[in-house]
Amino acid sequence: MPHDALLATLRSGSEPLAMEEHRLRTTAWFWRKGLGMPSENPLIEAGRTIRAFLPSILDDRAEDFDRRLLVQLRERNVSGVEDVLQSSPKVIDWVGDFTAHGIPPEVALLAERDGGYQAAPGRGIPSPVPRYECPVDHLYVWYRVDPRERVRECPDHPGRLLVRV
Numbered sequence: 001m002p003h004d005a006l007l008a009t010l011r012s013g014s015e016p017l018a019m020e021e022h023r024l025r026t027t028a029w030f031w032r033k034g035l036g037m038p039s040e041n042p043l044i045e046a047g048r049t050i051r052a053f054l055p056s057i058l059d060d061r062a063e064d065f066d067r068r069l070l071v072q073l074r075e076r077n078v079s080g081v082e083d084v085l086q087s088s089p090k091v092i093d094w095v096g097d098f099t100a101h102g103i104p105p106e107v108a109l110l111a112e113r114d115g116g117y118q119a120a121p122g123r124g125i126p127s128p129v130p131r132y133e134c135p136v137d138h139l140y141v142w143y144r145v146d147p148r149e150r151v152r153e154c155p156d157h158p159g160r161l162l163v164r165v
C-alpha cells in the first residue's frame, strides 16, 4: 500500500478492507523474515516497538503517550492500540514506515547507512538487527543496532534484562 494511502487509512479509521490488506501484507512480511510474529497483530507489534522511540518522536509528550499506549497493550486491545497510535500524526508516519519495512525506520536508516544487509560479518550493524523484548509481558521491544551496546533492562520491569527473540 502506498504510504499516503496508508496514512489516509489510519487517519480515517474507516477502511476495514484496506486495513485488512495492510495487516495481511505486514503479517506476510513477518513470515518471510522468519520473525515468528504472525500470531501477533502488526499493530500490537508496532505499539510495543514504538515505545523505545517515543522520546525522540514526541519529546515531552512521550511519557503520557506511552502510558496510554501501555494500558491498551496490556489488554491486548488492538482497536485501543490503534486509537492511541492514530492520535499523533508523527506516530502515524512512524507506524507507516515500520509496517512498510518491518523494522523501525530509525533502525532501517542506520542499517542502510552501514552498508545495508550486505555488511561483512563481524563488522558494523549485524544483519538482521537483533530484536529484543521484555521476557515478562513482551510489551517492550528494542533493537540492538550496536553489538557493543549493553542489553537494556525493561523500563516496566526494573532489573529484568530484555531477551533476544
Ligand SMILES: [Zn+2]
Pocket: 134, 135, 136, 137, 138, 139, 140, 154, 155, 156, 157
Ligand atoms: Zn517488561
